[in-house]
Amino acid sequence: MSEKLVIIGNGMAPGRMLEHLLEAAPDRYVVTIFNAEPRVNYDRIMLSPVLSGEKAFEEIVIHGDGWYIKHGITLYKGHRIVAIDRNAKTVTSDHGVTESYDRLVIATGSVPFIIPVPGKDLPGVLSYRDLDDVNAMLLAAQSRATAIVIGGGLLGLEAAAGLKERGMDVTVLHVMPTLMERQLDPAAGYLLQKAVEARGIKVMTKANTKAIVGNGKVEGVELTDGTIIPATLVVMAVGIRPNSALAKDAGLEVNRGIVVDDRMRTSDPAIMALGECAEVGGHVYGLVAPLYEMARVAAAGLADGEDRRFVHSDTPTKLKVTGIDLYSLGDFADGEDREEIILRDASAGIYKRVVLQDNRIIGTVLFGETADGAWFNDLKKKATDISEMRDTLIFGQAFQGGASSDPLAAVAALADDAEICGCNGVCKGKITGAITAKGLTALDDVRAHTKASASCGSCTGLVEQLLKLTLGDAYNPAAVQPMCGCTSLGHDDVRRLIKAKGLKTIPAIMQELEWKTSCGCAKCRPALNYYLVCDWPDQYADDYQSRFINERVHANIQKDGTYSVVPRMWGGVTSAGELRAIADVVDKFEIPMVKVTGGQRIDMLGIRKEDLPAVWADLGKAGFVSGHAYAKGLRTVKTCVGSDWCRFGTQDSTGLGIRIEKFMWGSWTPAKVKMAVSGCPRNCAEATCKDVGVVCVDSGYEIHFAGAAGLDIRGTEVLGLVKTEDEALEVIVALVQMYREQARYLERIYKWAKRIGTAEIKKQILDDVEKRRAYFERFVFSQKFAQVDPWSERVSGKDKHEFRPMASVGFAEAAE
Amino acid sequence: MTWTPIGSLSDIPPRGARCVATPQGKIAVFRTADDQVYAIDDHCPHKGGPLSQGIVHGAAVTCPLHNWVVSLETGKALGADEGSVRTIPVRIEGEQLFIALEALVSKAA
Incomplete structure (x- = not known):
């Protein structure tokens, strides 16, 4: 019979442990997970890009719901374990669920440290730990008001950069004289401060918080010198503490964290601990690489596999703020028996420092130019004697042994066991091996097969160089993202060439543009079909086999x-x-x-x-008729009751909505298009989060566009005010036609508008009357072929084969 | 082996699929651009999506639910995904299509 494995916590460490365990002993355990956070396992180190808007939450999920179902794992979301009964071998959650275990793994992570000052509990004071914190910050950021981040470490600076990116006025308060003093020497800390300030973030060092002030909510921060800095949001990012209270209550040995041996075993043989809550060899860890190593060790122990022990190693620190390159590793403090080599290039903003002991690297700090980080790390790990290359060491690998300054040569020179991805512990040999053995050609493939660069992404450049090195000319990263694996051309090039070469069928495009596959794939075919429908409405025969079901x-x-x-x-x-x-x-x-x-x-x-x-x-x-609720096309025009009924209505919003919908239904667009017309600025039809919206006012019609209320949430931009319904219709139709002709397949209006620029759209649609008229005419022409109700066509027999099986067989035999 | 007739090649659009109903569920019969015909269970190894509804490209189909790509020749998921679906032998005689029904019955028994 399978043993019962219960895991408390569902962060990155236990998630990785399960992956290893499922690989080594897939049927050994019946697994139950209790997660205090109400969600699946996600990549916590990527919260900063979510905060800054560079990624969506969906992009950082590691295990979706399907993964747990597939592996038969029970996941209790939003269940905090409140007690462990070691005698009965059970755990109990705050919702009253009790589960027994044969083996228990505690992975409760860490809790943010909150400075015990007056006002710390005021609404508006946040920590920076999980998605809820990020969502709360995003909500606060909508006010475009002022924020204070307490803590100038890794997390604090990433939070500050994200909030600034979201339009807030941000000040960082740091108690020490320089930023990130635990990872950076004062010189690099100074350069970092300059770089952070250059982004418009204020930095105050030696700033000691005395109290958070405010009446019912945060209004500011008071420093010990009496200064009061106003703010509506305070983010505390001063550090984390192992979350070991539960283990302590259960009578397990706890020091700073839950004490475990080098096989992740606690003082109770049935219980393991790993992750940020665990203390091994006197160390607690907060960076992902050692936590993933713990996961490997714990999985090996649970599977009774290899005898794997946890060994301490230094992990490099990198800052995930776009545009600031920083790398720090090991011990860089001054000392009697230590030497250092420093390179400064003030104009380029570069600072490099290598600390040596007995001719071996023990630490390094790089700022502004970090490409040699992996090489220094490798030299340090192997304790290489550097006396031979001492004079050129600081210039990096490219200057050693007469090698050229080609960055590829530097990567080529790395040993096979040199670590490329610190987060996932993937070495060069494993990556190049996978590229060759599995015929990988793209970065995403390498990520899928080896996990290299799939966590924080800071080694992406190195992985790309390895692809180039291994594949030679066959690797073409193309500055432009290709449409799919079938071509190296991007969407824009394909659209341009369809027009320029007069290509009017999918086979013609594939032939002329040298498609690499015989008949495309599920990504490119629907896109090509749309481009042809849009560009040649009267000549192209829609290819239904290239449409999504x-x-x-x-x-x-x-x-x-x-x-x-x-x-x-x-x-x-x-x-x-x-x-x-x-x-x-x-x-x-x-x-x-x-x-x-x-x-x-x-x-x-x-x-x-x-x-x-x-x-x-x-x-x-x-x-x-069909509502096209399934289409990359015009979906709905939502309306309020307008001047016909509403005592506030200024125009006939219902009538205009119906008029727009009757004019535009049936049209295919790059992605779905949702519209709304509100009869007054109270905006009951919610027109200001639609692809196109109209807000009626006394003086006419305010045309809005580029809103979103799905994966992304954003308010619309105002295109302009027009006086009559006729003008409103013409402007809207022209805008949609411009979008139809220019956008990439599956690109919503707001993303297209961001790429093209609002000014350009205004110029073409509002200012240039001739152009607007031309767009309008082209739309009207294409509607002649598009406004056919697809439902009545099918009722009359079109595509009959779609709706019934071609045969029914075998029933007689089975009945006997 | 008993070959059971299921219809003719022209019943299936090129780069398309049709279903055959059986007591054990639907079988998806595909016709590729170059008129090869394949039959597999109409059940994606990922979450059971109806593969017959997917887009056919080369000798593969992309599942309409979550975009897994399944080889029509081997029934195996392609790319980084892992899983497979049963393949059923198909014979073409002129225009007529047959599938090997015994494979079905033996599984039911």
């Missing part, structure tokens, strides 16, 4: 393979007759769920594919 059968596929159907309700207006028809369809086809959508439509879910044409036939009789 939803657009091929004009309904939304659901997780169980059934479909959902959303009829169009112009402007969100319906009637008793329509509702009755929908009710009849729901009854007749026993549709299990009916739901109102966010776009003011009605969604019928759980319809079998075979039933779709009959459902559409009945809906069609009541006058319904």
Whole structure:
């Protein structure tokens, strides 16, 4: 029988441990995880890019829900373990769930240290530890107000840079004379301060916090010298402490962290601890590389595999702030028996310092130019005697042994066991081996197979150089991101060449633009199909086999393979007759769920594919057409009741919404397009977070665009104010046509607008009347071929084969 | 081996698929751009998505639910994903298509 393994905590360390364990002994344990955070395992070190907006949370998830299901792991989200009963071998959560264990792993991580000053509990004081903290900061940042970050260490500076990026006025308070004094010597700390200040962040060193002041919420920070700095947000990032209280209550040996031996075993043989909560050999750790090593050791112990022991090693520190290159490793303090080599280049902002003892590197600090970090680390690890190259050591690897200054040569010269990815402990040989053995050609492939550069990403450049080195000319990183693996061309080039060469079919594009595959892939084919539909509306025959299933059968596929159907309700207006028809369809086809959508439509879910044409036939009789709720096309135009009913309404917002929708329905666009028209600035139709929105005012119509309320949330930008409905329609149509012609497939309006620039769009759509008219005319022309209801076409028999099996076989035999 | 007729090549659009209903669930029958025909279980090894609804490219299909790419020749997931789906032998005689039904029955028994 399988043994029961219970894990308290679901951070990066236990997540990695499970990966190793599942590989070594997949069926040995029945695994249950209790996670105090209400979510899956994610890459905590990438929270800073989420804060600054460079990444979305979804991009930093390590194990999605599916991973736990696939491996039969029970994950209790939002369950904090409050007690461990070592005699009964059970744990109990704050929601009252009790689970017994044969083996228990404690991975409770760390808690942020909160300076015990008055006001520390005021609303507006945050720590920087998990996604909730980041979300709270993002909310605060919307006010564009002032923030203070207490703590000029790694986390504090990343938080400050992120908040600044989000538009806040940020001051960093640091108690020591220079920033990051634990990782940097004073000279590098000074350069760092200059670099941080150059981004518009204020830095105050030797700033000792006395109190956080405010009445009911944060209003500022008071320093011991009496200075008061106003702020609406205070982020405390002064350090972390191992979260060992639970283990202590259970009677386990606890010092600074939970004491474990070099196999991660606590004082109770049935219990292990790892991660930031564990103390091994007198050390506690906060960087990911040693935590991942703990994960390896713990997994080996649980699997009764190899006898792996944890050995202390120095981990380099890197700052994840775009544009500031900083690398620090080992011991760099001055000392009698130590020597140092320093290189300064003030104009280039470069500082390098290597600390030597007995002709061996024991520490290094690099600022502004960090490419040689891995090489110095390797020399230090191997305790290489550097006396031979002493004179040129500081210039880096390129200057050794007559090698050229080609950065590739430097990577080529690295030994096979030189560590490339510190986070995941991946060495050069493993990466080049995987590239050769598995035929990898792209950075993403290397990440998928080796995990190198998949955590903090700071070794991405090195991994790319290894790809180049191993593949030679076959590796083409192309400054432009290619559309997919089938071509080296980017979307923009392909769009341009379709027009320039007059390419009018998918095979023609693939032939002329030298596609590498015989018939493309699921990424490029739908994109090419859209570009052709858009560019040659009257000449191109839509290729349904290159459309995603939803657009091929004009309904939304659901997780169980059934479909959902959303009829169009112009402007969100319906009637008793329509509702009755929908009710009849729901009854007749026993549709299990009916739901109102966010776009003011009605969604019928759980319809079998075979039933779709009959459902559409009945809906069609009541006058319904497809709502295109599945399309990269015009979705909905949400409206409020406007001047017809509302006592605040300034214009007929419902009428305008319906007019826009009737004009534009059926059009295909690079990504979905959602619109709204509000009748007054109270904005009940929420027009200011839509792809295109109209806010009616007394003097006319304010046209908005480039909003988002999905993966990203952003308010719209104002394109301009027009006086009449006719003008409003023309401007909106022209704007959408410009987007249709220029955007990359799957690129929403807000991303396209960010790339093109609002000024350029205003120039073409508002200022240049001729251009606007031309866009408008081209849209009108393409609508002649697009405004055909796909549902009634299919009711009349089009694509019949889609909706029924080609044969039914074997039933007779099975019945016997 | 018993070959059971399921229809003709022209029933399936090029770079497309059709389903065959069986007592053990649906089988997806694919036709590639160069008129090769393959049959596999209509069930993605990842989360059971209907592979017959995916986009067909080369001798592979991309699952409509989460974009796993499955080889029509081997039934194995391609790329970094791991998993596989049962393949069913197909025979083409002129325009007529047959699948080896015994594989089905023996599994049911």
